[in-house]
Amino acid sequence: MLRLGTRRSALATTQSSWVADRLRALGHDVELVEVTTEGDRDRTTPLARLGGTGVFVSALRAALAEGRVDLAVHSLKDLPTAPDESTTVAAVPTREDPRDALVARDGLTLGELPAGATVGTGSPRRRAQLEALGLGLVVTPLRGNVDTRLRQVSQGRLDAVVLAAAGLRRLGRIDEATELLDPLQMLPAPGQGALAVEVRAGDAATAAAVAALDDADTRACTTAERVLLAELEAGCSAPVGALAEVVEGLESPELSLRAVVTTPDGTADLRRSLVGDPGDPGALGRRLARLLLDDGAADLMTGAEPPAASPTDPTTPLPTTDPIATEHAP
Template identity: 55%
Template sequence: MTRKLTIATRGSALALAQTGMIADELTRLTGVDVTITVVTTEGDTSRASLASIGGTGVFASALRAALVEGDCDLVVHSLKDLPTAPYPGLRLAAVPLREDPRDALCARDGLTLDALPEGARIGTGSPRRVAQLRSLRPDVAVVDIRGNVDTRLAKVSSGELDAVVLAAAGLTRLQRLDAVSEFFDLSVWPTAPGQGALALEAREEDSIPELTQIQNEGSRLSIVAERAVLAALEAGCSAPIGASSTLADGTLTLTAVVYSPDGSAELGSTQSTTLPANLSLADGEAAAYGLGSSIAAQLLDDGAAELAELGVAR
């Protein structure tokens, strides 16, 4: 009898596209029969700004509830939307190979950020992107927007906005890279911890061996390091914090930057750790988490909590 799995996801075009990719890959590699079920979250129904309704974590809560209640076997999240605090009864079961973690500018007439005129209207719903835009272009008007990728791009094509900032990964998965006028280099524009990666979450007691076929350990260690910064800073998914990591030749390097909300100041730190060959995944995660925690400690010592108005206890 063919083994069957049910995966829950949000109903947006991007969520369905990336979940469909996971389902197709699982079936191709393991022969498992995958069914996709759609769950509506508060983030999908509310038109309020993300910051006012609890940040991007509002996209995860309903999916997690469905998983706990047994309505599905797995849920697929965009990792940048997943709160760092553990959820009782659930585990991070797999992290597939990460897509491009960069942010992209989608501007009218193919303009770059530097080429946009003074007073240009740029849309984003991310406090981090707001701070970065105001840091690099304090003369532009940053407009808070919500909606799916097509909705946001339509605000540019209609002339309502001059540009929007979106994740390159989402544009790639939706085959909309044609809309990109500029990719922002991670060295000057670090993105949200976990951006570009997907998280497959399962119940702690469930064994789903098929997931080992799509697990990418390098991607998993990178996102563990980045998310450790958020956890140690006690910051939510929408805090003005960027983190970017690379794993090359056994060396994991992490850069994190904390911004003031208005983009007028920032604090950054870069550190590395060497991961010995044949290190177990658990030990690798512990080393990656330690790296992120070390950077967060340095940032806090340098005044990051006050700068970003995080309210973390010291």
């Protein structure tokens, strides 16, 4: 019997059940074990003050290390980039939609919200990118599970909220999104839309069972994004967005990575992109991070505007169209 640790929220349980069902289909017996995290107990303090979204991870890792569970499922964007000696990520399954979703009153899109409209989010990255758009929106701190956040709109307390499209899809509520935000407009968090299945370090039997769920392309893309985040020395609550995709090159598949670093208030941002080898995603993440740092990313993250970049910077221009950004919810 494999004991799978999960948070109690509807989304966490849905994600864990998805993994459990796939393990059962491979012939394994799986039992869900509920684990309460600090982020679940304290639903009012901003996540940045609690230590970022990593507060959802520590209790699950402790349950693994203590032998109370055999594996745990995390939203990969919540997983700290620093290695944990007691656990290992045995699988990164196929990624769900990585985009951010807008849920607004009256079916409005982001561009249709009037100046002064209130938009809720608990993410510094989303806040900064919304402010950078210059739409005159009032971005309001917001925490809580998906139901709690959506009720802020349905009950008229907020004009809109922004949350991960993947969560809405997994909960069967994607039709409530009034717009799926183009990554050219708002880059997602590194790892957004992907899951991480962790096992206890040294547990070769469970690692082997879980490894069958790993998706090579998803692992390559999310590795590039997370290495970039680590090289920037930015936590999962930093105003950093990144998205990697495996694309067709002239001779073989390539890994395309783009990223944005903003000031916390969104008054300045820095966008860069590079292409590399899917077989070495970490190298691509490090290269792009170095490029961003050379161009002043560290100053941006602390709120200072960096010097203007040279027009000869060896960056790959951002595309004018985006193959994953063409779908919009009804």
